[in-house]
Amino acid sequence: xxxxxxxxxxxxxxxVAMPKDWDIDRDKLSGDILQSVIQNKDFPFSRTWDMxxxxxxxxxxxxxxxxLVNKNSWGDIYKPGQVSKPLLNVDPVDLRNxxxxxxxxxxxxxxxxxxxxxxDNRRKGRSWDIELKKNxxxxxxxxxxxxxxxxQKDSLNFVQTITYEYI
Amino acid sequence: MAHFAKxxxxxxxxxxLTLDNKDMLNADGVEDETVGQxxxxxxxNWPAQMWIQTSYNTVGGTHRNxxxxxxxxxxxxxxxxxxxxxxxxxxxxxxxxxxxxxxxSWKSPIGDAPALTAEQESQNTADTHSWSYVWNEANTTxxxxxxxx
Numbered sequence: 273x274x275x276x277x278x279x280x281x282x283x284x285x286x287x288v289a290m291p292k293d294w295d296i297d298r299d300k301l302s303g304d305i306l307q308s309v310i311q312n313k314d315f316p317f318s319r320t321w322d323m324x325x326x327x328x329x330x331x332x333x334x335x336x337x338x339x340l341v342n343k344n345s346w347g348d349i350y351k352p353g354q355v356s357k358p359l360l361n362v363d364p365v366d367l368r369n370x371x372x373x374x375x376x377x378x379x380x381x382x383x384x385x386x387x388x389x390x391x392d393n394r395r396k397g398r399s400w401d402i403e404l405k406k407n408x409x410x411x412x413x414x415x416x417x418x419x420x421x422x423x424q425k426d427s428l429n430f431v432q433t434i435t436y437e438y439i
Numbered sequence: 440m441a442h443f444a445k446x447x448x449x450x451x452x453x454x455x456l457t458l459d460n461k462d463m464l465n466a467d468g469v470e471d472e473t474v475g476q477x478x479x480x481x482x483x484n485w486p487a488q489m490w491i492q493t494s495y496n497t498v499g500g501t502h503r504n505x506x507x508x509x510x511x512x513x514x515x516x517x518x519x520x521x522x523x524x525x526x527x528x529x530x531x532x533x534x535x536x537x538x539x540x541x542x543x544s545w546k547s548p549i550g551d552a553p554a555l556t557a558e559q560e561s562q563n564t565a566d567t568h569s570w571s572y573v574w575n576e577a578n579t580t581x582x583x584x585x586x587x588x
Contacts, residue, residue, distance in 0.1 A: 289448055291486050323484045330445070330453040334516055 281390055284336070285402060285410040288327055288377070296324050296407060301379045302430040305347025315346045325434060328375055328409065340436040343371040350384070350422040350429040358389070361414040361435050371435035375411040376420070378404040379430040383423040388416050404431065411436075441470070443479055444514035444527065446489040452518040452527065455493065456483070491520055493527060500526075500543035511543030533576045547574060552581040 288296055297320040308315045315321075329340045350356065362370035376386060384404045392398050402410055404420075412418070414435060422429040441463055445454040456479065463475030476487035483490075494502070494509035502508045511526030512518070518527045526543050536545040552572035555563070562568040568588070572581040 291448060291489055294484075294486055319484055326484060331447070334447070334451065334453045 281413055281416065283388065283400070283402075283410065283412045284332065285408065287408050288324065290323070290327065294323070296320060298379050298407065298430075301347070301432055305349060305379065305430050305432065308347055309349050321345070321432075324377060324432070328411070328434065329436075332411070338438050340373065340438055343435040343437055345432070345434045347379070348420070348431045348433065350420060350431065352422055352425045352427065355421040356419050358417045358419055360417045361433075371414045372437045373411050373435065374414045374416075374418070375409055375434045375436065376404055377409045377432040377434070378406050379432050380427075381406055381429045381431065382427055384429045384431065385421045385423055386410055387419045387421070388412050389418065390416050440495075441475060442493050442495050442513070443475060443490045444493045444518070444520065445479075445483070445485055446491060446520055450520045450522070452514045452516055452520065454516065455514055491527075500541060508543075511540075533574060535576060535579055547581070548579060549581070 290296060300318060300320045301324075304316050304318060304321070307313070325342065325345070332338050332340055348356075361374045378384060381404055385401055386404050387399050387401050388410075389397065389399045404410060420429075420431060441458045441460055443456055443458055444452045445456065447453045458475050458478065460470060462478045463470050463472065465471040465474050472492045473487070475492060476490045479485065479490045480487040491514070492509065493512075493514040495513050496503040496506065497508040497510065497513055500508055500511050511524075512529065514520070514527040515529065518529055521528055524538075524540050526540065528538065528543075529545070532545055533547070535548050537548060539546040552574075555570055555572075559568070559570040563570055569586040571584060571586065573584050575582045
């Protein structure tokens, strides 16, 4: 008897473990997120963003052999108590130009939860919850719908999103 | 063209980049690794000391063109940098194998595989057999196999 895995829905998560004294400048990222949201502009390129992006591409390539290519990037701000609408980063009628993976990074977050929805064959509508902490990432297939919630009453949550396709 | 390996926190090679030789010249016009490291820190957002120069032509502790070997092996993604021995090590092929610094390679605990006999060689040449020794990790032995059998 043999087994062949045709596809898998894998989630990747963990801390962004940069070298000592080379931490991601999360103040810079949150400032850029704020600016891009308020001014309704594209998220600006910065050295800090590049460090995060390069880290993801390098280590996903090293540990899992997946070569990632950038698709898009933006930041979101979640108000205290806010629960996002269900989010989906693929366009069902334009899958060719849709990303393969969505990566969320906790820039300035507190009690920020991500619920990722998935189907397990006929067992539809399952979900998996993970708390997105500061300097932590979670990456999952972009075909999975997800919801981000800010489960506290005091502060804004800043989340950076980068989408990728793999080659 | 110079090559530099980018190291992760655990000394694993996560990327290998090329660098124009003119970008690693010091004030005297001599190639200097630290200048290259500094250039890469500035332009690639990764600390200078975590870029280690590697030689494209160095394999198994020797230089392919007869030059001076540098750091054992040309670094590849997933290799491990050994600062003490100044060698880039590929992944260990079997749990029982040990480092052999002189050849910058992993060796079985009982040494290299035995040489094939003249008869086996001639059969391989005639393409009637394909004799080779394959490492048996469970028994820590070299097993003679004929892949055409």
